Amino acid sequence: MPDRKLRVLMIAPTPYFADRGCHVRIYEEARSLAGFGHEVRIVTYHLGRDMPGIPTSRIRNIPWYRKLSAGPSWHKPYLDLLLFFKTLAVARSFRPHLLHAHLHEGAFLGIFLKKILKVPLVFDCQGSLTAEIIDHGFVRKGSALCRVFRAVEGFVNRRADHIVTSSGPAATALREEWNVPAGKVTAVMDGVHTGEFSPGPKAEVRRELGLPSDRPVALFLGVLNRYQGIDILMDVVKTMKERGVELHVLVMGFPEERYQALAREAGISDRITFTGRIDYRQASRCLSAGDIALSPKISLTEANGKLFNYMACGLPVVVFDTPVNREILGDAGVYARFGDPADFADRVEELARDEEKQRELSSMVRDKVVREHSWEARGARLEAVYRELPVTRDE
Numbered sequence: 001m002p003d004r005k006l007r008v009l010m011i012a013p014t015p016y017f018a019d020r021g022c023h024v025r026i027y028e029e030a031r032s033l034a035g036f037g038h039e040v041r042i043v044t045y046h047l048g049r050d051m052p053g054i055p056t057s058r059i060r061n062i063p064w065y066r067k068l069s070a071g072p073s074w075h076k077p078y079l080d081l082l083l084f085f086k087t088l089a090v091a092r093s094f095r096p097h098l099l100h101a102h103l104h105e106g107a108f109l110g111i112f113l114k115k116i117l118k119v120p121l122v123f124d125c126q127g128s129l130t131a132e133i134i135d136h137g138f139v140r141k142g143s144a145l146c147r148v149f150r151a152v153e154g155f156v157n158r159r160a161d162h163i164v165t166s167s168g169p170a171a172t173a174l175r176e177e178w179n180v181p182a183g184k185v186t187a188v189m190d191g192v193h194t195g196e197f198s199p200g201p202k203a204e205v206r207r208e209l210g211l212p213s214d215r216p217v218a219l220f221l222g223v224l225n226r227y228q229g230i231d232i233l234m235d236v237v238k239t240m241k242e243r244g245v246e247l248h249v250l251v252m253g254f255p256e257e258r259y260q261a262l263a264r265e266a267g268i269s270d271r272i273t274f275t276g277r278i279d280y281r282q283a284s285r286c287l288s289a290g291d292i293a294l295s296p297k298i299s300l301t302e303a304n305g306k307l308f309n310y311m312a313c314g315l316p317v318v319v320f321d322t323p324v325n326r327e328i329l330g331d332a333g334v335y336a337r338f339g340d341p342a343d344f345a346d347r348v349e350e351l352a353r354d355e356e357k358q359r360e361l362s363s364m365v366r367d368k369v370v371r372e373h374s375w376e377a378r379g380a381r382l383e384a385v386y387r388e389l390p391v392t393r394d395e
Contacts, residue, residue, distance in 0.1 A: 122163075291315075292317075
């Protein structure tokens, strides 16, 4: 492909933008591509808010559908049908050189749209469709419905012109489990703008959030649900209190109501602060409140983009020992045995009591993210994928 600017139409079957990891990836990829001079437009659901610099088109308003949180829904088939026709309408005037479809639903639509528009399709895969719906409790593993979704997943994986994944292990799974040719898969991990995410005024932000100033603060930022490990995090907070560890936990994300009730029932409301949803533009400042960052995510198939923001803000990170977390953190992470709440609590307690270790890891994670994980580098890698596609010149 010659060195020229492209018109990229992104399909986002989600209530974009709603301050969560999937949406951050969509926005930052689009912003990085725009920074290289490409023209990017996003087509998405009726919910969410527009982000600066990236034109966004939406399906018609569906007043009874207000779900902003992650996870499957039986409403999505008709929402995606509306998204198909909206994307087609936008494409008629925008005349894209290629389609960039996020999530399996977006790629499913893209397979049919690319035939109509005669442009290549890039599928942005953020994890296994089947594994995600099992993680969310939407279907039972091995059920007939699960087999249907797995067939859809295979159909999508085989028909995209190229697949970009949000982690190296996800790219390996596509090659080994789904037999996708190696030349059709590229890992493009999440990243971070290290100028925008950086250590900030800790004491000031703690006062603003009403946090104690006389004890360490461990924090979590992201969607609150079981597969993100929030149920495990609640157990960890309870364990810390029972052990007499002077640690306060800041939980930033939504939907928070269920976990607020669980905290009251467990008698740990005095050790945990819930903020609700945090505007992505305020995330860096809020992260400055912490001494330690936590990510007890138990999904083995998805990326873990919040780690890049933690690292950029100089926060030592405690995670479960998974290939994705190892790929991102390397030797700069603190690892607990996968899925073991007691071991996770041990690692948190050790780090909370060791201020010297906190300072050492803070420097390590910040240095690592600046060297290896900038969005500018990710945008260049994505652009290289585009360069290999059979994009047709404008007449």
